[in-house]
Amino acid sequence: MILLLGASGYIGHAFKEALQVRGEEFRTLSRSQLDYTRFEALYPFLKDHRPSFIVNAAGYTGKPNVDACETAKADTLLGNTLFPQALAHACAMLDIPWGHVSSGCIFVGCQVATENGWVTEKDMTRPEVRALAKTSPAKLRGFDETMTPNFSFRDPPCSFYSGTKALGEEVIRDVGNNYIWRLRIPFDEIDNQRNYLSKILRYAKTYDNLNSLSHRGDFVTACLDMWLDRVPFGTYNVTNPGFVSTGEVLAMIKAILKPSRDFVFWKDDAEFYRQGAVALRSNCIMDTTKLLAAGIRMRPVHAAIESALSNWQPGA
Numbered sequence: 265m266i267l268l269l270g271a272s273g274y275i276g277h278a279f280k281e282a283l284q285v286r287g288e289e290f291r292t293l294s295r296s297q298l299d300y301t302r303f304e305a306l307y308p309f310l311k312d313h314r315p316s317f318i319v320n321a322a323g324y325t326g327k328p329n330v331d332a333c334e335t336a337k338a339d340t341l342l343g344n345t346l347f348p349q350a351l352a353h354a355c356a357m358l359d360i361p362w363g364h365v366s367s368g369c370i371f372v373g374c375q376v377a378t379e380n381g382w383v384t385e386k387d388m389t390r391p392e393v394r395a396l397a398k399t400s401p402a403k404l405r406g407f408d409e410t411m412t413p414n415f416s417f418r419d420p421p422c423s424f425y426s427g428t429k430a431l432g433e434e435v436i437r438d439v440g441n442n443y444i445w446r447l448r449i450p451f452d453e454i455d456n457q458r459n460y461l462s463k464i465l466r467y468a469k470t471y472d473n474l475n476s477l478s479h480r481g482d483f484v485t486a487c488l489d490m491w492l493d494r495v496p497f498g499t500y501n502v503t504n505p506g507f508v509s510t511g512e513v514l515a516m517i518k519a520i521l522k523p524s525r526d527f528v529f530w531k532d533d534a535e536f537y538r539q540g541a542v543a544l545r546s547n548c549i550m551d552t553t554k555l556l557a558a559g560i561r562m563r564p565v566h567a568a569i570e571s572a573l574s575n576w577q578p579g580a
């Protein structure tokens with residue numbers, strides 16, 4: 265039996281649906297039934313039920329957005345660092361393999377090809393980077409799983425949320441057998457306030473940058489395939505291969521959904537942070553070579569976005 269934690273959340277719900285479709289034997293557990301974030305409750309539960317695998321889609325993301333994590337620091341630290349650490353140790357003691365939903369937001373920027381090799385560029389709004397993205401995208405590449413997070417408490421500045429997600433990876437890595445699945449800006453065809461495409465459609469102003477993204481369905485399929493195919497444990501960037509600019513996403517939205525409104529970008533970072541945001545935002549490109557080499561397929565990011573928009577299910 266697979267145990268799914270966080271099934272009531274945006275990502276957990278997609279795991280639940282995928283497990284149902286696959287006919288896997290699974291059960292969910294919510295904090296409303298048992299406060300699994302407390303080791304003294306979690307450990308006896310796992311000892312009694314002995315799941316064959318655990319999917320941890322629980323965590324604290326902040327509502328309505330990541331800015332809330334700057335004030336709810338205790339919840340953020342508990343949900344994203346202390347609870348994963350407790351789960352890792354309980355699983356190691358009981359020899360239960362598990363997967364943890366982490367985030368690509370522990371990185372900022374990308375790798376840029378220069379005469380002296382690849383160098384990290386944190387500011388992808390620089391005109392030189394944007395020009396390369398258009399004319400020579402192969403000269404930009406993402407962060408791979410061997411690289412140390414550069415948007416974290418150890419490499420500030422970062423948002424409090426990102427800091428706790430990076431620490432979360434640190435405290436579970438090499439404790440027992442687990443996957444660290446890095447999700448990045450989820451989207452799909454179902455209109456939802458958590459869906460990146462819905463957010464872009466509704467934001468008064470949009471932040472223009474480059475990013476890797478994860479189609480929600482592709483992400484959970486890839487994560488479950490990893491376990492069912494017994495891919496080696498470890499950290500994986502689970503994003504749709506490639507990267508996309510906000511401008512490209514808007515162009516696809518205009519072409520496919522044909523919304524009646526106009527879209528406006530924040531003039532620059534200064535205007536965005538002055539009027540729109542509290543926490544620093546990470547924009548980054550992720551490298552998916554390891555994922556693909558493990559035999560896990562995800563559609564290229566442009567194809568996944570186009571498909572989501574072509575099959576768009578507007579909300580009420």
Ligand SMILES: NC(=O)c1ccc[n+]([C@@H]2O[C@H](COP(=O)([O-])OP(=O)(O)OC[C@H]3O[C@@H](n4cnc5c(N)ncnc54)[C@H](OP(=O)(O)O)[C@@H]3O)[C@@H](O)[C@H]2O)c1
Binds near residue numbers: 274
């Ligand atoms: N959504 C994104 O944009 C995004 C991007 C990258 C990574 N992630 C990661 O993906 C995971 C799931 O995110 P999500 O967007 O699905 O979040 P969500 O919709 O807020 O759901 C998270 C679930 O976690 C459980 N939970 C456990 N401890 C919690 C706490 N202290 N505070 C709040 N909820 C808690 C809750 O389930 P019960 O109370 O029912 O147990 C809740 O339904 C998180 O680890 C997040 O960091 C999300």
